[in-house]
Amino acid sequence: MAFLLFAPAPMRAQDSSSQQPQQDQSAQQNNPNRVSVLRQAQERVRARRQQRIQQIIQDTYSHKYEVYFGGGYQRFRPGNTLQHVNESGWNVGITDYIHGNLGVAADFRGYYGTTYTGTNPGAQEFHIFAPSISQYTFMAGPQYRFYRGLHWGWTGQVLAGVGHGNFGTGTGGLPPTLIGLYPDGNVVNVTAGASVDYNLGPGLAIRLTPNYLLTDYGSTLQHNAGFEMGVVYRFGRR
The missing domain is CATH 2.40.160.20 (Porin)
Known part of the structure; x- marks a missing residue:
């Protein structure tokens, strides 16, 4: 613990920089999933709206x-x-x-x-x-x-x-x-x-x-x- 506390600043910076690519890779993996979820949600909203329109047309005629x-x-x-x-x-x-x-x-x-x-x-x-x-x-x-x-x-x-x-x-x-x-x-x-x-x-x-x-x-x-x-x-x- 004493070694970590008194370790030189370049060593700590190197450690933090080694963690950054891992975080970027994790964000890139999660981003496509988020886009897919949003697209599916929009499709469900459009489907429900179209269903309501068809129901009103059916009720009318x-x-x-x-x-x-x-x-x-x-x-x-x-x-x-x-x-x-x-x-x-x-x-x-x-x-x-x-x-x-x-x-x-x-x-x-x-x-x-x-x-x-x-x-x-x-x-x-x-x-x-x-x-x-x-x-x-x-x-x-x-x-x-x-x-x-x-x-x-x-x-x-x-x-x-x-x-x-x-x-x-x-x-x-x-x-x-x-x-x-x-x-x-x-x-x-x-x-x-x-x-x-x-x-x-x-x-x-x-x-x-x-x-x-x-x-x-x-x-x-x-x-x-x-x-x-x-x-x-x-x-x-x-």
């Missing part, structure tokens, strides 16, 4: 039924010689997903607007310049969900049915055809649209649906473009 309702807009020509008018309206529908992403939808809509008939000689004679009009549609058909995401979902639908047009409600009893409007009546309606949903939760979403509506009032075809926007409520978890 495992409902059998969905009800949607809201408002809409349509660009419509009320007569062969009249200009297009803007119509606003409402829509409501229900979808039954009968198999996976394939469902059957029933859709009901109402559109309301005011026409301009001032250039028509009959309208000038009877002093009818801006009569109100309305249409109602009752359609059904297939709906398919082709994208299911955590926040967004995409669906497409093609519907067909019956439409009813009221073009003489604002003419004061005058037949609408005398001022260039289509006659009142029931016609065939066909619509095609693609919807985008923003999910607020597994059972609730906001939906925007640009669509095309084909009508044949007055035995002529009308190609109408518009959109529907509203709320979707899902229920009946499978």
Whole structure:
């Protein structure tokens, strides 16, 4: 012990320097193990997060039924010689997903607007310049969900049915055809649209649906473009 206490400083330094490489080698051996442990922990975190996302998606799109309702807009020509008018309206529908992403939808809509008939000689004679009009549609058909995401979902639908047009409600009893409007009546309606949903939760979403509506009032075809926007409520978890 006395020898160690009074040993020269160079000898003690040589002893400490001989221990340093051993410590460095031990640190190098432990460092790869630490990196591997951290990598495995990150992978577990990512796996758990992906599992939670998949569970939310499953909870969102495992409902059998969905009800949607809201408002809409349509660009419509009320007569062969009249200009297009803007119509606003409402829509409501229900979808039954009968198999996976394939469902059957029933859709009901109402559109309301005011026409301009001032250039028509009959309208000038009877002093009818801006009569109100309305249409109602009752359609059904297939709906398919082709994208299911955590926040967004995409669906497409093609519907067909019956439409009813009221073009003489604002003419004061005058037949609408005398001022260039289509006659009142029931016609065939066909619509095609693609919807985008923003999910607020597994059972609730906001939906925007640009669509095309084909009508044949007055035995002529009308190609109408518009959109529907509203709320979707899902229920009946499978």
